[in-house]
Amino acid sequence: MDMQQAGxxxxxxxDGTMEAIQPPVKWVRGVAMESACSTGLNEPTGTTTVMRGRNILTVVSAHRRGELLAMVQRYLESQGFGDFDIDHDEKMPELRATAADGLTVILxxxxxxxxxxxxxxxxxxxxxxxYPKGTPFRPGGPKKVERIPHEHSPYWSATGAPQ
Incomplete structure (x- = not known):
């Protein structure tokens, strides 16, 4: 696989992950990152690590975070992802999954x-x-990256316990 195919x-x-979150959340593209791989002795290998991202701008309350992780996990499972590593930390939960082709997703x-x-x-x-239109720091994309959630949702931003 080359960099274009990986991207x-x-x-x-x-895109599929964002569509799987229901009700929908507002999001923007995150910074696209590339990092040259080396032999460990700063010798190039002709390969590069490629990362893309999404920043969710909808406020997701602490009560809804576990539900969001579960929803994303179900979607990734439906797409053939396995090897899940889930940290259920109350304040900063994280989900990591890897597909057979080596694609890793981290929420x-x-x-x-x-x-x-x-x-x-x-x-x-x-x-x-x-790069897709709207990719930060790329032609036609924003010069500033939005990362702080500021959109409110009656569902995702609800502060009471989920029902």
């Missing part, structure tokens, strides 16, 4: 309640790569 596969699974809740979903491959073949 496209990551974008597809991230994490930050210290201020910000929710990010990242997907990527480690060390794919170097190639040219394009």
């Amino acid at each position: 496209q596969r990551a974008e597809e699974i991230l 994490g809740v930050g210290s201020i309640g910000n929710v990010n979903v990242d997907a990527g491959f480690g060390c794919v073949r170097d190639s040219e790569m394009t």
Whole structure:
């Protein structure tokens, strides 16, 4: 797999993940990251790690975070992901899953309640790569990355215990 294919596969699974969250949340593209792989002696290998992401702008209350993780886990399972590692930390839960092709997805809740979903491959073949419109710091994308949730949802932002 090359960098372009890896980026496209990551974008597809991230789009599907966002569509699987119901009721829908508001989100924006996260920063696309690439990092050259090396032999450990700073010698290039002709491969690069490729990561893409989504920042959820809807406030997800602490009472709804477990439900969000479970919903994303069900979607990823339906897409063939396995090897789940779930941290049920009350304040900053995290889910990590890997597909047979090596794609890893991480959903994490930050210290201020910000929710990010990242997907990527480690060390794919170097190639040219394009980015979807709206990718931060890429042509046509924003110069600033939105990360702080500020949209309110009657469902996801509810502070009472889920029913």
